[in-house]
Amino acid sequence: MSTEKQPAGRPRDTEAAGAIKAATLKLVRERGYGKVSIAAIAAEANVARQTLYNRWNTKANLVLDAVFEETAQYADTPQHDPNQSSKSQLERFLAQVFTHLTENGDPIRALIAAAQDDHAFRQVFSERFVKPREKMVTDLLRNAQNNGEIAPTRNVEMLSSFVHGAFWYALLNGDPVDNDLARNIAGEIFTHVPDRSV
Amino acid sequence: MSTEKQPAGRPRDTEAAGAIKAATLKLVRERGYGKVSIAAIAAEANVARQTLYNRWNTKANLVLDAVFEETAQYADTPQHDPNQSSKSQLERFLAQVFTHLTENGDPIRALIAAAQDDHAFRQVFSERFVKPREKMVTDLLRNAQNNGEIAPTRNVEMLSSFVHGAFWYALLNGDPVDNDLARNIAGEIFTHVPDRSV
DNA sequence: GTATTTATTAGACTGCGGTCTATAAAGATA
DNA sequence: TATCTTTATAGACCGCAGTCTAATAAATAC
Missing domain, CATH: 1.10.10.60 (Homeodomain-like)
Structure with missing residues (x-):
């Protein structure tokens, strides 16, 4: 009590x-x-x-609460599993995020829109939505780099930006944000240049 | 007359x-x-x-016209210059786009926002703003692939998506969209895995 | 000339997000 | 019991995007 x-x-x-x-x-x-x-x-x-x-002082803040209260922690950082390639871990993580994104595509797009002319809301949205997802991907990629699955010369922050950018771009332009996209993103991030010496 | x-x-x-x-x-x-x-x-x-x-039937359409009338053709596809690497061509092209994007950052972000709850406007915006820029980058990358500057195994459309996504993401999250970003994007797109056979 | 057609203007109107006020209700305190 | 404080409610109010109407202006057609 x-x-x-x-x-x-x-x-x-x-x-x-x-x-x-x-x-x-x-x-x-x-x-x-x-x-x-x-x-x-x-x-x-x-x-x-x-x-x-x-x-709630704005419609955007109310909808943010309504849409994300049960999903705040649901997108947990996937623990690194040494039996699985980082590539397939990234793909699985993205597929999971995209499911939620597709189910709530309309309000999420609207919230991104609302954030564009409301600085205070942009902060809140960034803290609760943008940054956590960004960190999960960056951590995963950094891990992969430590494991040698990504070349040490590559810029992990930029790669993370590519991942997020690619699905924001698709989301905001009305293109499907689905398993295919997850596979394509993961595939391209982990593409290796063919070994010319063989 | x-x-x-x-x-x-x-x-x-x-x-x-x-x-x-x-x-x-x-x-x-x-x-x-x-x-x-x-x-x-x-x-x-x-x-x-x-x-x-x-x-003009909406504020968004009016602002689109006002902001882009002089810039519609200004962002021309850079002709492939054999004396210049595709990487530096991409960097220069992005730097040029980012200049306009930064000068007009506020209205462009507002137009992207407006496109999110106005399907008709999203179409117009896509035709006049999104697709032309996408095509220019895709053409440049395809050209680079034909020249051997990008491995033939890579997915050029996905790479183009990475490029655009990266700066949309930065733009919409309030991060700077500047020459540094142009350099980092071009650098990462054209990164080669170090040749292990040497 | 008159009739017709389209554009401009001023202003009323709707629905929206958000603010503000006055009144009533629900609890703690004395 | 009466007082104080905070919430809930209904409704007025503001500024905005966008629609609509009525009157007038500028052109063509006859």
């Missing part, structure tokens, strides 16, 4: 936040980010608009 | 379009896409809002 001393004043409705997030997720998946109004979300959650704004 | 037969009805004000585009460019560069209203642009151009909407 959490016997926190209750502060003065009317306590927050403990169910409101959950109801709002659920309503958000439902409506955004049904209609898409752009066609869902804050008023519609509040109505669906049986709550006044101001109650929603007491908890 | 173009003695086109004039159609019936009051002719369009021949100066309006230019004045609107000029006003758009001026205000967007001064204040940024998000802080310029259509009303402000119309006022700056001394024109009614409807006159503007007679020519």
Whole structure:
């Protein structure tokens, strides 16, 4: 039991936040980010608009919470498995990320868009979405470089940028972000120049 | 003299379009896409809002025209120069694109954002901005592959995707899109695995 | 000349995200 | 019990993109 001393004043409705997030997720998946109004979300959650704004200050922040609360930790750094090539580890990791990305493609694209004219949101989005994924790939690639699966001359940060860039580019241009893309990216990152001496 | 037969009805004000585009460019560069209203642009151009909407149906389309009219052809495919390595050609080309991208970073990011919830605009933007640049890079890389500067096993379309993705990623995440990035991208695309047989 | 057609203008209007205010409700404190 | 503090609610309000209407202006067709 959490016997926190209750502060003065009317306590927050403990169910409101959950109801709002659920309503958000439902409506955004049904209609898409752009066609869902804050008023519609509040109505669906049986709550006044101001109650929603007491908890989230923008639509983007609300949707970010709604879409990512269960997936924050789901994309864990894959532990390095010495029985598996880094290439197939990267491919599997990307395939997993792309699944979530495709299921939530519309809101994620909308959030990237929202981040473009809202500096504060861009920070939040970067911390919660961009940087964690970037780090996982960079770690994996660095590991591969230490194992000799990537030539020591290569620039791992740039390669990581290639990986992320490739799927952002596909995502934002409406191209499919699927297993094929995962295979192609991993294949190209781990391509070796054929050994000319043989 | 173009003695086109004039159609019936009051002719369009021949100066309006230019004045609107000029006003758009001026205000967007001064204040940024998000802080310029259509009303402000119309006022700056001394024109009614409807006159503007007679020519462009959305803010995004207007800004696209204003920002890119002089640059549509400026980014020409660099002719293959046998005296220059493809690597340095790519670097020079990217540096040139990045210059324009940095000068107009705010509106371009805003246009990418606008494309995310406006399918029609995404098409237009893709035709006028995305695909031409993609083709130039793909052509350059294919040429390099034919010259033996890129191993024949490599997937040129994927490499092109890496190039574009890398700078979209940087652009949309607020990282600098500059000569350093151009050099790093070109360097990494044309990296050769050290020849182990020597 | 008159009729017709199209463009320009000013301004009303809608729906949106987001802010603000006034009132009522729910709890702690005294 | 009365007081204080915070939340919930309904609704007014703002600025914006985009649509629509009515009046007027500038051209052609007759």
